[in-house]
Amino acid sequence: MRIQAKRLFGGRGQGPAMVSSNPISFLGGVAPTTGEIIDTHSPLSGRNVSGRILAFPGGKGSTVGSYILYGLARRGRAPAAIIVERPDTIVTVGAVIGKIPAVYGIPPDVLHDGEWVEVDADKATVRVRDVTSYDVVTCFLRNRGRILLLRRSAKVGTFQGTWAGVSGYVEGDEVFLERALKEISEEVGIADPVLAATGEPVYARNGDRLFIVHPYTFEVDTRNVRLDWEHAEYRWVKPAEISAFKGVPKLAEAYQSAANGVPARMANRRRGPPP
Numbered sequence: 001m002r003i004q005a006k007r008l009f010g011g012r013g014q015g016p017a018m019v020s021s022n023p024i025s026f027l028g029g030v031a032p033t034t035g036e037i038i039d040t041h042s043p044l045s046g047r048n049v050s051g052r053i054l055a056f057p058g059g060k061g062s063t064v065g066s067y068i069l070y071g072l073a074r075r076g077r078a079p080a081a082i083i084v085e086r087p088d089t090i091v092t093v094g095a096v097i098g099k100i101p102a103v104y105g106i107p108p109d110v111l112h113d114g115e116w117v118e119v120d121a122d123k124a125t126v127r128v129r130d131v132t133s134y135d136v137v138t139c140f141l142r143n144r145g146r147i148l149l150l151r152r153s154a155k156v157g158t159f160q161g162t163w164a165g166v167s168g169y170v171e172g173d174e175v176f177l178e179r180a181l182k183e184i185s186e187e188v189g190i191a192d193p194v195l196a197a198t199g200e201p202v203y204a205r206n207g208d209r210l211f212i213v214h215p216y217t218f219e220v221d222t223r224n225v226r227l228d229w230e231h232a233e234y235r236w237v238k239p240a241e242i243s244a245f246k247g248v249p250k251l252a253e254a255y256q257s258a259a260n261g262v263p264a265r266m267a268n269r270r271r272g273p274p275p
Helices: 065-074 089-098 176-188 239-244 251-259
Strands: 002-004 006-009 012-019 053-056 081-084 102-104 116-120 125-128 132-143 146-152 166-169 194-198 202-206 209-219 231-237
Touching: 006 089, 012 081, 053 116, 065 089, 081 089, 081 116, 089 102, 132 176, 132 251, 146 176, 146 239, 166 176, 176 209, 194 251, 202 251, 209 251, 231 239, 239 251
Parallel strands: 012 053, 053 081, 081 102, 132 209
Antiparallel strands: 002 125, 006 102, 012 116, 116 125, 132 146, 132 166, 146 231, 194 209, 202 209
């Protein structure tokens, strides 16, 4: 599995993943001489960051935490690399002055604790052994404020019986937007959808597979839907109702990304996610 991230500080590191769903306070939360997590409220309490690929949402607490990271690096006790979801001053400064390879833009739930991870911060890429990633487009069709949801049939290969937008795998070097338009035509038979916005990718991990979901919002002028074999039923719902449906992984997050994405007039139509 190869994931494109964003660079905080260059370099390369590899090792077992050490994953926290909570932000980390380095001042008072990490022993400055050993790298042990001493915050008793942390799910990582008692473990050591040294030589690990440390994945977490971001830093918290005092900015002095940057110097804790620096001190660990001076003692050879720093993480082999850092992966954060959101960049912040504490982690950024600590990575720079400690010369710790670091990237951001990847949520921690993409990784499983203990699996082997390789970080190339120069290229801003993360690789995970024995995991395969798939690029997927998902389209949220909007008509007079309602959003189209589709219930996946028993004939599809994944997530049978769950609800989703119009979705499909990206094949080869396809342009993502072109694949999105093909899926709309094939799955629901709606012609001439108008692109409204392009969202940031959403990552959905399912066992040894990672789905990199590229979400779009389209405006359509009809609610007449012609289902193909992939779906059993459909509904036009209010956006606030989406989270109440048993959906594919990260359905609500994908919708929020699409709804709050880059407007169509600014969208980059190149292959891959928007910059």
